[in-house]
Amino acid sequence: MDHQEMDHQEIGIKRVTTEDYERVMAILPPDEIYHGGDYLPDYFHMLLEMPNIEMYAAVAGDKFVGFSFMSIVDDGKTVVPRGGRVSKEYSGKGLVGLMSKWLDEGGPLYRQGFLYRAAIGNKENAPLLQHARKGLCKEILQQDFRFYDIWKFNLEDEFKKQRESNQFVNARFIEKDEFGQILESRDLSRYFFPEGRAVVDDVPYKTMRSNAPLIFTERTKVVVTDTNNPHEAILSISNFFKAPVGMIVNLNIYGCLSEKIKSHLILHVEKLLPCLRSDFILFRCISKPDTNWANLDNVMTELGFKTTHFYGTGLVCVEWNLKSKL
Template sequence: MILVSMFSSLDQQDNLLKTCCFKMKIDTSLTMPQLPEALSQAGLQFSVATEEDFDEIMAMSQDIYGGLDYLPTRYTSWLQETNRTVILARKQGKVIALESVCVIDDGETMLVEGLRVAPQERGKGVAGVLLRFCSELVKSKHPEVKVTRLTRDDQLGPKDFQKYRIITKQGILLVRFRAEDLKLRLSELGLGGDIQSSLSTSSSIPPPVRLDHTAIHRLYLTTDLMQGVLPNATIIQDWQPFKPLPSNMAILLKKDIDWMVDDVFNPTVASLCTFPFRVPIGDDWYYLNIDMFGKDLDLARQQFLCHLQRHTATLNGHVMCQMFLDPPLWKPMAEFCHNNLSLELVKEYTEQCVVESDVI
């Protein structure tokens, strides 16, 4: 058997510890346990990602997610998160894969994110080796970790059901539009300017309410009001599944998120919207992510309109908006986007699946 070691020498290990691990608070002094012979002969070397690796990572993952890659805008912040580990796999000195693992849920859950493998190395078992390495690294640092969670948007096969339990599913609605066209369309519908005031006069339903930090804490942590709204008691924010715990809320409230509910005293629908960020598909292209919870179509439409109006009002250019919602709402919401708002449907129905497995 051949051991896959993280570093070729103690000197290299000490240098890496000095340059990047103090900031990330990651213990990289681990020895990788023995791997199956077929995988150990892959000749991979592992290291903690640094800011200097950015260009090589971007070159390795060019065109991933159809040009909607979120990593360029988040890479630097990922390196600064103390509960996150970003590991690179190299082959003959070149970066061929990346994996990020984040410890959440009071230290009980290892959240796997950001996996990418260079095109020429796919199908060779690299992802499995890298994930195994990251798991061992996290378990050594956080022995209380019990489960691994990840979020997928592809179809789960029989082998997946042998490895994972499904926590929840959401439908994925992806639409595209020009910000200028949407502003004009909303104005034509009488929803320009202060859209919440417009909704209050044009509908018998009270307008949605944006939440401040105090209201978020009250709703999600000190009451049971969200239990019937959240899918399987899970807050899913931009592909990250969280249990409603104080430690997780501390993570979420550091992010730029627009929190909304229909009623602060008796919520039926809630939503979390990211602030728009640029994506590498082209110049003046932005991405907007909306996680919608609840089963009432009219209330979901209202919150969708409020998020769209608020977050595209100052934009010029193209917007890709991805909304995750209760699967039965997908078709009527897609029809509303096309027929009422003149938005282009980018792809047909797909699902976002949150799955987990026990850490052995």
């Protein structure tokens, strides 16, 4: 076998089940992934229970040497590859390309019929942008994000003070049925998601009502304000996981990032506090490009958060038309 290329015949593909947890985690230590922000150890079992998630491993002998999983969205027409990893032993030997090609062409375990493949990465992920600039795929959208951190005991103290004094200005939780109505609503959908995509937990969903149940995991909370006024409305979506670095919260913010975001933060934190399993908490707040973060900065300061840096400054989403190759 060439040292730079592997014999593809020696690699098998296996559908991953819940019993494979330890074998998947052994491929690459989680604390070496995403700068300690790896979500897979905490998300693994929850994701496997979702109806639109499929996980696969590349197997050499009886050892897992690669892993990838995907979300199938948009009425089964779009596949979104997500948390892949390759063992150090097989790094740089073409395994990622093999699994990607196998996905596009339809391997023996994959369903046929995908029309699109969409991918999200940090803006610092140059290959995605290069592919788009070369016309190999289409750039769908970009988003900016920034990080805030806090220690658990500080958050508990500040939250208690704010919860007692804050007026909630019509902020409220919604469930998947109402979220589906928003996705379907001509005015609200165009306002919140002008590119025709709702990005939640780093997965792009077309604004189709059928995607709403797929967006909601057991961790997902959605808060809205002023949905009767599409020019002042806010929609925020939180998801959280325990990573090697601590608890990480992804907060996607759509609409008008006004001072009313404070009520959203307090409602999200209220649901988050009972679930905290780490003393350190890192919020990644995500919004449209060129967002004026002043209102959010002020709210986070009031709640005791500090602005910090972790990994990246924003997201880029691209899409391939799989059928255009045929």
